[in-house]
Amino acid sequence: MTKTDILIIGGGPAGVVAAVTARKNNPTKKITLIREKERGVIPCGIPYIFNRLNSAEKNLMPDKPLEINKVNLIIDKLIKIDPLNKKAILKKGKEISYKKLILATGSEPILIPIKGIDKKGVWQIKKDFEYLKKMRQEVLKSKNITIIGGGFIGVELAEELSSIKKLNINIIERSNHCLITTFDKEFAIAAEEELKKKGVKIHSKATVKEIIGKDKVESIKLENGKTITTDLVILSIGAKQNIALAKEAGIKIGKSGGVRVNNYMETNVKDIFAIGDCTETRCLLTKKDIPVMLASTACHEARIATANLYKKKELLKNKGTLGTFSTFIDNLALGVVGLNENTAQKKGFKTITGTSEAPNHHPGALPNTQIIKVKLVFSKSSGVLLGGQIMGPESIGEMINILALAVQQKTSIYDFGTLQIATHPLLTASPTNYPLITAAQSALAKIN
Amino acid sequence: MTKTDILIIGGGPAGVVAAVTARKNNPTKKITLIREKERGVIPCGIPYIFNRLNSAEKNLMPDKPLEINKVNLIIDKLIKIDPLNKKAILKKGKEISYKKLILATGSEPILIPIKGIDKKGVWQIKKDFEYLKKMRQEVLKSKNITIIGGGFIGVELAEELSSIKKLNINIIERSNHCLITTFDKEFAIAAEEELKKKGVKIHSKATVKEIIGKDKVESIKLENGKTITTDLVILSIGAKQNIALAKEAGIKIGKSGGVRVNNYMETNVKDIFAIGDCTETRCLLTKKDIPVMLASTACHEARIATANLYKKKELLKNKGTLGTFSTFIDNLALGVVGLNENTAQKKGFKTITGTSEAPNHHPGALPNTQIIKVKLVFSKSSGVLLGGQIMGPESIGEMINILALAVQQKTSIYDFGTLQIATHPLLTASPTNYPLITAAQSALAKIN
Numbered sequence: 088m089t090k091t092d093i094l095i096i097g098g099g100p101a102g103v104v105a106a107v108t109a110r111k112n113n114p115t116k117k118i119t120l121i122r123e124k125e126r127g128v129i130p131c132g133i134p135y136i137f138n139r140l141n142s143a144e145k146n147l148m149p150d151k152p153l154e155i156n157k158v159n160l161i162i163d164k165l166i167k168i169d170p171l172n173k174k175a176i177l178k179k180g181k182e183i184s185y186k187k188l189i190l191a192t193g194s195e196p197i198l199i200p201i202k203g204i205d206k207k208g209v210w211q212i213k214k215d216f217e218y219l220k221k222m223r224q225e226v227l228k229s230k231n232i233t234i235i236g237g238g239f240i241g242v243e244l245a246e247e248l249s250s251i252k253k254l255n256i257n258i259i260e261r262s263n264h265c266l267i268t269t270f271d272k273e274f275a276i277a278a279e280e281e282l283k284k285k286g287v288k289i290h291s292k293a294t295v296k297e298i299i300g301k302d303k304v305e306s307i308k309l310e311n312g313k314t315i316t317t318d319l320v321i322l323s324i325g326a327k328q329n330i331a332l333a334k335e336a337g338i339k340i341g342k343s344g345g346v347r348v349n350n351y352m353e354t355n356v357k358d359i360f361a362i363g364d365c366t367e368t369r370c371l372l373t374k375k376d377i378p379v380m381l382a383s384t385a386c387h388e389a390r391i392a393t394a395n396l397y398k399k400k401e402l403l404k405n406k407g408t409l410g411t412f413s414t415f416i417d418n419l420a421l422g423v424v425g426l427n428e429n430t431a432q433k434k435g436f437k438t439i440t441g442t443s444e445a446p447n448h449h450p451g452a453l454p455n456t457q458i459i460k461v462k463l464v465f466s467k468s469s470g471v472l473l474g475g476q477i478m479g480p481e482s483i484g485e486m487i488n489i490l491a492l493a494v495q496q497k498t499s500i501y502d503f504g505t506l507q508i509a510t511h512p513l514l515t516a517s518p519t520n521y522p523l524i525t526a527a528q529s530a531l532a533k534i535n
Numbered sequence: 536m537t538k539t540d541i542l543i544i545g546g547g548p549a550g551v552v553a554a555v556t557a558r559k560n561n562p563t564k565k566i567t568l569i570r571e572k573e574r575g576v577i578p579c580g581i582p583y584i585f586n587r588l589n590s591a592e593k594n595l596m597p598d599k600p601l602e603i604n605k606v607n608l609i610i611d612k613l614i615k616i617d618p619l620n621k622k623a624i625l626k627k628g629k630e631i632s633y634k635k636l637i638l639a640t641g642s643e644p645i646l647i648p649i650k651g652i653d654k655k656g657v658w659q660i661k662k663d664f665e666y667l668k669k670m671r672q673e674v675l676k677s678k679n680i681t682i683i684g685g686g687f688i689g690v691e692l693a694e695e696l697s698s699i700k701k702l703n704i705n706i707i708e709r710s711n712h713c714l715i716t717t718f719d720k721e722f723a724i725a726a727e728e729e730l731k732k733k734g735v736k737i738h739s740k741a742t743v744k745e746i747i748g749k750d751k752v753e754s755i756k757l758e759n760g761k762t763i764t765t766d767l768v769i770l771s772i773g774a775k776q777n778i779a780l781a782k783e784a785g786i787k788i789g790k791s792g793g794v795r796v797n798n799y800m801e802t803n804v805k806d807i808f809a810i811g812d813c814t815e816t817r818c819l820l821t822k823k824d825i826p827v828m829l830a831s832t833a834c835h836e837a838r839i840a841t842a843n844l845y846k847k848k849e850l851l852k853n854k855g856t857l858g859t860f861s862t863f864i865d866n867l868a869l870g871v872v873g874l875n876e877n878t879a880q881k882k883g884f885k886t887i888t889g890t891s892e893a894p895n896h897h898p899g900a901l902p903n904t905q906i907i908k909v910k911l912v913f914s915k916s917s918g919v920l921l922g923g924q925i926m927g928p929e930s931i932g933e934m935i936n937i938l939a940l941a942v943q944q945k946t947s948i949y950d951f952g953t954l955q956i957a958t959h960p961l962l963t964a965s966p967t968n969y970p971l972i973t974a975a976q977s978a979l980a981k982i983n
Contacts, residue, residue, distance in 0.1 A: 104967050111980055132898050132960045139961075145900040152967075371955075383958045383966035390972070391953060402949035411957035422957055450580050452593040484962025486933040489940055491956050496944035501850035505839060507819075508939050509859035509870055510831045512580045513587075514932025518831035519552050519600075524838070532559055 088182045091119035093396065094175060095158075096165050096332070097191030098122030099130065099214065101363025101385035103152060105189050108393040110156035119159040119183060121175070126216045131382055133212055134243040136223055138250045143220040168336035170356045187358050187396050190333055190346060191389070194326040194364035194380055203298030209320045212240055226254075229318040233257040233307050235295060237265030239414055241323035242278065246416045249285040256287045257315050259307070261294055269412055271427045271462065274476050281416040290315070326380055328365045341367040343376045350404040352392035360396070362388035371407030371494070372426060372473060373434050379410050411491045413484050418457075422487025425474025425494045428464050437467035439500070441530025447480045449510070449517035459483065461522040463490075463503070465530055470499040477522075482514070489523060500534070503527030536630045539567040541844065542623060543606075544613050544780070545639035546570030547578065547662065549811025549833035551600060553637050556841040558604035567607040567631060569623070574664045579830055581660055582691040584671055586698045591668045616784035618804045635806050635844050638781055638794060639837070642774040642812035642828055651746030657768045660688055674702075677766040681705040681755050683743060685713030687862055689771035690726065694864045697733040704735045705763050707755070709742055717860055719875045719910065722924050729864040738763070774828055776813045789815040791824045798852040800840035808844070810836035819855030819942070820873060820921060821882050827858050859939045861932050866905075870935025873922025873942045876912050885915040887948070889978025895928045897958070897965035907931065909970040911938075911951070913978055918947040925970075930962070937971060948982070951975030 093109050093116055095102050106120045127148035136143045153160050164178040174184045196211040198204060210222045226232065232248060234241045237260030249256050258265060264275040265282070279289055290309065297308045298320060307315045328345045330338075339355040341347040345367035352360045363385035370377040387405075394403040413422040431438045441463045448456045459479035466473050475490035477483045493503075504527055510518040541557050541564055543550050554568050575596035584591045601608050612626040622632045644659040646652060658670045674680065680696055682689045685708030697704045706713060712723040713730070727737055738757065745756045746768060755763045776793045778786075787803040789795040793815035800808045811833035818825040835853075842851040861870040879886045889911045896904040907927035914921050923938035925931045941951075952975055958966040 100965075100967050107967075108976070111976060129898050129960075129965070131958070131966075132901075135901065135960055139901055140898070146898055381966075383956055383969075386966040386969075387953065387955050390976075394952065402947075403952050406953065409955045411955055413957040413959040413962055415959060415961040420959075420962055424957065450577050450588070450594055453580075453583065453587055481962055482930050482933045484957070484959055485930045485937065488956045488963075489933065489937050492937055492940055492944070492946065492954065495955065496940070496946055496950065498940065498944055499850075502944065504842065504851050505835065505854065505943075506940065507835050507857045507859055507943065508831055508936045509861040509872065509932070510579070511861040511863060511868075511932055512577075512583055513863040514861055514868055514929055515936075517548075517577075518579075518829075518834040519548050519555075521831075521834075528556070528559065528838075 088174065088184055090117070090184050091159065092116035092186045093118045093189065094183055094185035094187070095120040095189045095191060096175070097193055097363070098127045098148070099191060099193050099363060099385065100382040101191035101193070101389045103148065104386040104389035105191060105362060105393050106158040107152050107156050108390050109396065110158065112393055112396070117159065118157070119161060120153060121161045121163055121165055121177065123164045124215065125162055128214050128216050128219060130214050133219065134240065134247045136219060137226055137247050139247065143216060143223050147216065165332060168332055170336050170359060173358065188360065189392055190359065190361040190365060191363045192329040192332060192365045194328050196322065197325050197327050198322065199324060201295050201298060203300065206298055206300050206304050207302055208300070208304035208318060209298060209322065211322045225319060227251070229254065231255045231317050232319045232321065233259060233315055233317040234321045234323060235259045236322065236324040237289065238268070238323060239266065239412060242266060242282065242416065243414060244321060244323065245282055245287045246285060249282070249287050257317070258287060258289045259293050259295060259309065260289065260291045263291055265289060265291070269410070269423050269427070270421065270476055271429055274421055274423070274478055277419065277478055278416050278421055281419045285417050326364065330365055333361065333365065341376065343367050343378065351395040351399055352388055352405060360392040362392050368408040371409045374407060377408060377410060379408050381412070383411060384408055409491060409494055411487070413487050415481070419478060420481050420483035421478040422483050423474070423476045424487055424490045425472070426464060427474055427476060428462070431464050431473050436473060438473065439465045439467050439530045439533050441526040441528065443522040443526040443529060445516035445520045445522040445525070447482060447516055449512050453512060459516060459522050461526040463523070463526045463530060465500045470501060472498050500527050500531050504531055536622065536632055538565070538632050539607065540564035540634045541566045541637065542631055542633035542635070543568040543637045543639060544623070545641055545811070546575045546596070547639060547641050547811060547833065548830040549639035549641070549837045551596065552834040552837035553639060553810060553841050554606040555600050555604050556838050557844065558606065560841055560844070565607065567609060568601060569609045569611060569613055569625065571612045572663060573610055576662050576664050576667060578662050581667065582688065582695045584667060585674055585695050587695065591664060591671050595664065613780060616780055618784050618807060621806065636808065637840055638807065638809040638813060639811045640777040640780060640813045642776050644770065645773050645775050646770065647772060649743050649746060651748065654746055654748050654752050655750050656748070656752035656766060657746060657770065659770045673767060675699070677702065679703045679765050680767045680769065681707060681763055681765040682769045682771060683707045684770065684772040685737065686716070686771060687714065687860060690714060690730065690864065691862060692769060692771060693730055693735045694733060697730070697735050705765070706730070706735060706737045707741050707743060707757065708737065708739045711739055713737060713739070717858070717871050717875070718869065718924060719877055722869055722871070722926055725867065725926055726864050726869055729867045733865050774812065778813055781809065781813070789824065791815050791826065799843040799847055800836055800853060808840040810840050816856040819857045822855060825856060825858060827856050829860070831859060832856055857939060857942055859935070861935050863929070867926060868929050868931035869926040870931050871922070871924045872935055872938045873920070874912060875922055875924060876910070879912050879921050884921060886921065887913045887915050887978045887981050889974040889976065891970040891974040891977060893964035893968045893970040893973070895930060895964055897960050901960060907964060907970050909974040911971070911974045911978060913948045918949060920946050948975050948979050952979055
């Protein structure tokens with residue numbers, strides 16, 4: 088039987104960060120990572136294998152961080168965890184004894200019971216290199232593609248595929264708008280406008296009745312009676328936690344279907360931790376379960392688990408998950424953090440919102456100037472920031488992280504009023520009109 | 536005699552933000568702004584009138600915010616403040632009585648006693664539209680230009696002018712490196728490398744002995760004996776506060792030469808406030824005077840003054856000035872906030888630093904990927920962030936503001952260890968290797 092100190096199950100972002108940070112925290116321990124597939128893929132990069140990366144190979148997760156950090160990599164399938172004897176049993180027969188086990192088994196895309204869903208030409212976003220390679224070939228051979236589900240993955244796929252001239256792209260979205268579960272309406276609509284400019288057809292308030300075709304997909308029939316000619320269907324309707332192994336080992340599963348963990352990422356079973364998509368997440372702001380499955384969240388949890396493996400550290404515990412998203416649709420970047428106005432109100436918060444807009448250069452006459460739009464949501468009672476949304480040029484990708492930090496550091500409407508920031512003509516909005524400050528001021532004016 | 540409630544002296548960023556926010560705070564008051572020049576210029580935009588903006592006109596400060604906010608604009612020179620009778624006397628004879636006076640008289644470039652400095656062809660960076668228009672014409676007629684002073688303005692000018700093919704650009708810098716008073720050496724050197732790539736010749740550890748020429752500049756002689764052929768000289772060696780009027784009115788001037796103000800931006804004279812370049816600034820971290828003259832600082836002070844004009848607001852006072860700078864040199868953006876390692880140690884802080892680097896996209900194979908480099912400086916005793924430096928692509932312009940907020944919100948090395956951020960393949964580094972987190976982790980490893 089092989090022995091290891093720290094055993095990590097899963098080679099996605101959570102597993103890799105766990106391995107790397109476990110090494111940083113434990114220079115002399117033996118660390119082993121078990122991954123099922125020969126080669127891992129970068130999950131967030133999947134939409135971009137079709138055009139921008141121009142290959143699935145370029146989206147492979149590098150194994151170099153594991154090598155550098157002397158992590159023992161085993162390619163095999165875990166078939167059983169034996170928590171009593173602290174060992175893991177692999178498909179090829181091997182047994183590994185561990186001191187600390189970290190479950191990072193991830194998630195997989197869900198299927199819905201639509202008639203015809205088993206036809207050839209229906210694809211999912213699987214984190215599987217060989218599958219994606221084949222899928223890429225099929226996509227490039229197609230003409231009419233329908234994406235079911237207008238969340239982040241669906242929208243990003245649609246945008247990427249719409250850059251390939253010969254493709255006609257349709258999105259079918261159940262709600263009124265794409266991205267509407269995370270963004271307020273005005274931001275969701277702006278994202279849709281960009282997609283439409285690229286020729287994407289959005290069918291909102293629509294559900295699929297049937298996928299039609301002999302054995303291969305030929306069209307999609309919607310509940311509203313419409314028929315969409317389609318060679319290829321991509322499902323992007325959500326994911327479910329991979330928890331079979333955990334469940335079998337007697338690890339507690341929460342109501343939301345993920346592994347239940349405490350603030351240190353410990354499960355109910357001694358010396359077994361769980362991180363990433365396979366775990367439950369509780370909202371930093373509401374303390375309620377939220378369905379967040381993000382690589383950035385997974386990495387956050389990995390850093391916390393490995394900091395607390397051998398000794399609990401109060402300062403490095405999980406205070407709750409902050410939903411933080413950004414996306415990029417045909418030169419419009421959109422970011423959102425925490426609660427939007429709609430969700431905040433649904434959760435019972437009384438809110439004050441502030442909005443603003445400003446050019447991203449000053450003077451605005453400088454080349455390549457774009458408009459930044461900001462919406463901030465503050466708690467009316469405490470004045471503390473509950474969330475924010477920003478859209479505009481690429482710099483929004485980092486600007487939204489100012490708000491991410493702001494929520495985590497309990498930044499108030501007054502702190503924004505006295506915020507000092509760096510500005511530069513070629514890099515940011517003007518100091519006279521920096522939109523995070525002016526948005527807060529417009530909210531503050533509603534209090535006074 | 537004209538009467539006004541709020542009288543603002545100066546039409547730069549401080550004055551304009553004071554006018555606009557005074558209006559937001561006081562919907563019914565009469566607000567008057569006095570500006571000496573017919574047309575104002577955007578100070579930070581001046582380096583870019585030569586090429587990117589391609590005109591001085593495009594860098595004019597718009598008067599629209601004043602119009603929209605019903606601010607009475609007077610173009611005249613203030614010649615005297617009479618604090619006893621609460622009135623201001625203008626050059627054209629007009630007298631204006633005020634309830635609250637805000638001094639935003641700014642700064643002007645300093646001259647140094649170099650032999651030949653009064654020759655034709657020696658220019659300064661004056662915030663004066665007509666002067667800049669002429670200067671622009673002369674610059675474009677030149678071939679060899681020497682910039683004296685390698686601070687932000689000097690470096691930005693050099694970079695802009697080096698884009699004009701026929702120009703040869705020299706910088707003369709007293710210190711070992713350009714920008715070395717704000718950045719640590721490795722960042723200053725990186726900036727210099729970019730300038731050199733664009734053909735700029737940097738003469739460091741050099742001072743000017745004499746500006747030579749008949750009546751027009753022909754060459755510059757350095758103390759080290761070197762001679763530089765030069766048609767045109769630009770001085771960018773610093774600025775001094777415009778305080779003559781304040782002094783005459785009995786307003787206290789601090790040791791650093793700026794108007795002394797309290798946390799609410801009040802001077803020692805009742806109902807007279809001072810903001811922007813003409814005031815003293817005290818460092819947020821050291822509480823000592825620091826020579827910061829930035830439009831962003833001026834705007835911050837304007838917001839504070841106008842929030843406290845009629846009623847003091849504890850939550851909207853000035854906690855001290857945070858030095859926040861960003862610049863952009865030939866596609867390399869650099870930002871710095873708070874103390875760098877060198878200044879922190881000089882001020883007596885024991886520090887731990889962490890560094891990291893990461894591609895700004897993930898996977899790094901995506902088009903236009905650049906490297907981000909981060910250096911964070913934490914207090915060894917408290918673990919709190921004292922400052923940070925970042926360089927890389929344009930997104931650094933906003934990324935540095937994450938650190939600006941972090942310093943202001945007393946963010947610790949542990950808060951960075953549990954930081955949750957939004958990442959996206961096309962917009963940010965990977966969640967597995969987000970450089971602000973990994974830099975903090977590398978610092979944390981030095982504690983453990």
